[in-house]
Amino acid sequence: MSAGDPETARHPSPNSAPQSPSESELLERAQRGDRDAFRRLVEAHQSGVYRLALGLLRQPSDAEDVAQEVFLRAYRSLSRFRGDSGLGTWLYRVTLNACRDHQRKGRFMKLQQSLGLVAEPESRWVDERPEADPERSTRSGELRREITRALAALSPAERDTFVLRQMNQLSIRQTAEITGRAEGTVKNLLFRALRKLQKELAPADAGLEEASP
Amino acid sequence: MSRAAQTSRTAPCCRAWRSHLVEAVYEEISGARRQELDRHLERCAGCRRELAELRAVSRRMAAAAEELQSAEVDLWSRLAPRLDAPERHPWFTLRPATVALLAAALFAVGVGVGLLLRPQQAPTIARGTDPSGSAQLASAERADLDEEFARYLERSTPLLLAVANRSVPAAPDGGAAAAGLDAALERRAASRLAQEGESLAARLEADGRSRQAQLTAEIGTLFLQLSNLSSLEYQRGLAMVQATMEKRALLFQLSVEEIRRL
Numbered sequence: 001m002s003a004g005d006p007e008t009a010r011h012p013s014p015n016s017a018p019q020s021p022s023e024s025e026l027l028e029r030a031q032r033g034d035r036d037a038f039r040r041l042v043e044a045h046q047s048g049v050y051r052l053a054l055g056l057l058r059q060p061s062d063a064e065d066v067a068q069e070v071f072l073r074a075y076r077s078l079s080r081f082r083g084d085s086g087l088g089t090w091l092y093r094v095t096l097n098a099c100r101d102h103q104r105k106g107r108f109m110k111l112q113q114s115l116g117l118v119a120e121p122e123s124r125w126v127d128e129r130p131e132a133d134p135e136r137s138t139r140s141g142e143l144r145r146e147i148t149r150a151l152a153a154l155s156p157a158e159r160d161t162f163v164l165r166q167m168n169q170l171s172i173r174q175t176a177e178i179t180g181r182a183e184g185t186v187k188n189l190l191f192r193a194l195r196k197l198q199k200e201l202a203p204a205d206a207g208l209e210e211a212s213p
Numbered sequence: 214m215s216r217a218a219q220t221s222r223t224a225p226c227c228r229a230w231r232s233h234l235v236e237a238v239y240e241e242i243s244g245a246r247r248q249e250l251d252r253h254l255e256r257c258a259g260c261r262r263e264l265a266e267l268r269a270v271s272r273r274m275a276a277a278a279e280e281l282q283s284a285e286v287d288l289w290s291r292l293a294p295r296l297d298a299p300e301r302h303p304w305f306t307l308r309p310a311t312v313a314l315l316a317a318a319l320f321a322v323g324v325g326v327g328l329l330l331r332p333q334q335a336p337t338i339a340r341g342t343d344p345s346g347s348a349q350l351a352s353a354e355r356a357d358l359d360e361e362f363a364r365y366l367e368r369s370t371p372l373l374l375a376v377a378n379r380s381v382p383a384a385p386d387g388g389a390a391a392a393g394l395d396a397a398l399e400r401r402a403a404s405r406l407a408q409e410g411e412s413l414a415a416r417l418e419a420d421g422r423s424r425q426a427q428l429t430a431e432i433g434t435l436f437l438q439l440s441n442l443s444s445l446e447y448q449r450g451l452a453m454v455q456a457t458m459e460k461r462a463l464l465f466q467l468s469v470e471e472i473r474r475l
Binding site: 035038039042043046047050055064067068071072075100104143146147150155156157158165166167171172181184185187188189190191194195197198201 | 231232234235236238239241266267269270271273274275277278286287288289291292293295296407411415416418419421426437
């Protein structure tokens, strides 16, 4: 994909400046144990990783825990990263797996709760991070409830596809590459996700006009 | 609402144009493909309506996500101290010899029980395309997925039967030791099957086979529950797993009571 490709212009690769000298150089240095180089890679990719985790898990504290876990895994696996795909693509794949692991543990916890083996925790709708603004948290909490309720209606495959395309603003092609699915499957999953979300969200805007081409 | 509007609302979106519509929602359509869609939209009210609705949903989710995701995150300060911490491994680590022994044991039991159950098993569970879903995989891939689904059921059945038919004698500690069980081995097998089930269920769902995906997910959840039974609470935990299996026997298309009478 060339720099002049329209898709590249609208959907900056998750690999930032894909394999640009600066990221390649940082990667090589980090693989040789340069902690500062790794820090700069973290800073370059943390927003995208966090945004994906937040879309899938819907809790800022969980998303931050998973994002840290992603970079820990990346740090421990750096020597094995061969560069077949871009670093950002690789990190997104690791994020998907880390979120699934997190949800698997959470599902077991819910099983235990439903069986009465452990007490249910209080609902955490508020951003518990120290830097959270209470007023923003209230507004965010309402939005988060809306998104959480809507996204919960999706299957896992629909959800991760939708979050990658819609929330992380990756292209359909990039989403297909990260999830390991065919582009046709990605489009189908997006269609089903949008239809389900339509049913979950409040009634459609009044006066909706038919789409013009 | 005018008759024309009612007609446009009830006219369904053409299935064959869904890919085009999704590309249009995300503005990833151009050239000849765009022209094809434009010509179609000129004469298809259903698709025009569908595109408008899909765009509205996308915009709404984008607006909500923008609000939530505008916060910056700084991971490094909490991440840095953890980089040098020793890596924690999962509590179980299967050795190759253990894997081979477990596989052989399950295969031997599975062949016997699978043959016994075959008339009740596979034909009662729908295979092939879910009419309401989509067929995105090539036929060869779908056949592979069919095979994988059937194999997963066959491999799961022996362990499910073993759990369903087990009775742990009442003991002061209620633990697995009272039944002379190697609960650790069972947990490892269950954990493996739980992970496989989750992956398989996702692929089935992506291929539109909701019922098979649901069945696979249910089995995977049971194995997850089984894999996390503690040795000390084994009796109580096992009773709960068995109760769950009884409650969901319909979904399994298997009757635990019928199997017990065989």
